[in-house]
Amino acid sequence: MSTLLIKNAKNIITMDGERRRFPGGSLYAVGQEIVAIGYDLPYETADTVIDATGKIVYPGLINTHHHLYQNLTRNIPFVQKTELFDWLVTLYDIWRHLRPEDIHISAVVGLGELLKTGCTTAADHFYCFPNGVSGELIDEEIRAAQELRIRFHPTRGSMSLGRSKGGLPPDEVCQDEETILRDSRRLIETYHDSNRFAMLRIGVAPCSPFSITGDLLRESAALARSYGVRMHTHLAETQDEDRFCLEKLGMRPLEFMEQTGWVGDDVWYAHGIWFNDAEIHRLGSHCCGVAHCPTSNMKMGSGVMPIVKMLGAGVNVGLGVDGSASNDGSNMLSEARIAHLLHNLMHGTTAIGAEDCLHLATMGSAKVLGWADDIGSLEVGKAADLFMIDSRQLGFAGALHDDGALPVLTGLSQTVDMTIVGGKIVVKDGRLVNVDEEKAAIQAQAASFRLLNEAALRTKIDYSRMRTEGKYPVG
Structure with a gap:
């Protein structure tokens, strides 16, 4: 199984029963499972090593x-x-x-x-x-x-x-x-x-x-x-x-x-x-x-x-x-x-x-969802499902006083730096790893235009009036 090491995090917000935090902490996972979290972990290398300096880690x-x-x-x-x-x-x-x-x-x-x-x-x-x-x-x-x-x-x-x-x-x-x-x-x-x-x-x-x-x-x-x-x-x-x-x-x-x-x-x-x-x-x-x-x-x-x-x-x-x-x-x-x-x-x-x-x-x-044994917090024995934000963004300037509240109150662009599901990176530098975002957006918009055009032809909704008023673009 693949291994994952996240080290030197600015903070790890666990959301466990005690809502523990690990400033400067690290996390190690084998396959999907977290096997260690905290300080001075006995792991120095892994298949994927992430230096999380300046970044805050949250449960997915x-x-x-x-x-x-x-x-x-x-x-x-x-x-x-x-x-x-x-x-x-x-x-x-x-x-x-x-x-x-x-x-x-x-x-x-x-x-x-x-x-x-x-x-x-x-x-x-x-x-x-x-x-x-x-x-x-x-x-x-x-x-x-x-x-x-x-x-x-x-x-x-x-x-x-x-x-x-x-x-x-x-x-x-x-x-x-x-x-x-x-x-x-x-x-x-x-x-x-x-x-x-x-x-x-x-x-x-x-x-x-x-x-x-x-x-x-x-x-x-x-x-x-x-x-x-x-x-x-x-x-x-x-x-x-x-x-x-x-x-x-x-x-x-x-x-x-x-x-x-x-x-x-x-x-x-x-x-x-x-x-x-x-x-x-x-x-x-x-x-x-x-x-x-x-x-x-x-x-x-x-x-x-x-x-x-x-x-x-x-x-x-x-x-x-x-x-x-x-x-x-x-x-x-x-x-x-x-x-x-x-x-x-x-x-x-x-x-x-x-x-x-x-x-x-x-x-x-x-x-x-009845899934709390596996997901929802960062703890040993749970899934390595998490996201990270870089605290050095402009939107967080002057706000680094409470890392638990930080992503809810500040940083309103709200695209995260990295998302990991089951120990695998699926978002990196704010971009999807496995899908061409621009291609997907173009395909989705074409499908949306087609749906409304078909509805215009086959239902009683007065799309012609809306087109005249500039409220509905023809794809």
């Missing part, structure tokens, strides 16, 4: 919620002033034209952005399967993750409740439940790795209460637990969702989850904004996790997750960037910063510190 960030395909539909003017349900209805008519090659290039872009901002593990929620297009779309995301060499946790999403059955999405992006369950089994049996230091794990993830049936939830839960994989869905994101569940189901969203078997320490939800106090207590009792996506929630005007109450109730909380159509980027350092600023505003400046937000993005997220 962990993204608990994303929709990678949405990288092709960000910064679109006509969905910038809409709330979630109207936003979804409009974008579904674009996403219905997705092709397998679109899924691959959007994943390259999104996962590449994550790596360049210190993220080493990413979960994704893919649920949009257009009729007449290959059902093996998550395979394209997996291929991209393997090319980039990021630790990946895709979840097989699904929508079965189309508009003709009283749901929100058009029927053209929904699937029948037999197809959904069959492909979920295929993905788990083909790709899921439950071993230590796995690079790929699969989850099961029906989309949301307004796009799935109770039967699909029950069957999905039974399937996931028969394979021992985790379960994920959107929940309590908007007040519209609350109203939908009360009108259509006669109950609130969390009660729907409880009645269909979707609670437990193997379940995590995205957003969790509109839980009441009693529900937050039940979440803690159930040991559920929640992916906090502050940037997306702010952009969509969805609300603010009651994070202080959740943490106080013992709910596992991690950070997620959400899809780039509601964030416009895949930047975990930015997400930690936004979380810090948002909760300073909402809960006061003593509630959630900058280093606490870094902890949410590392150990908090690892617990949400």
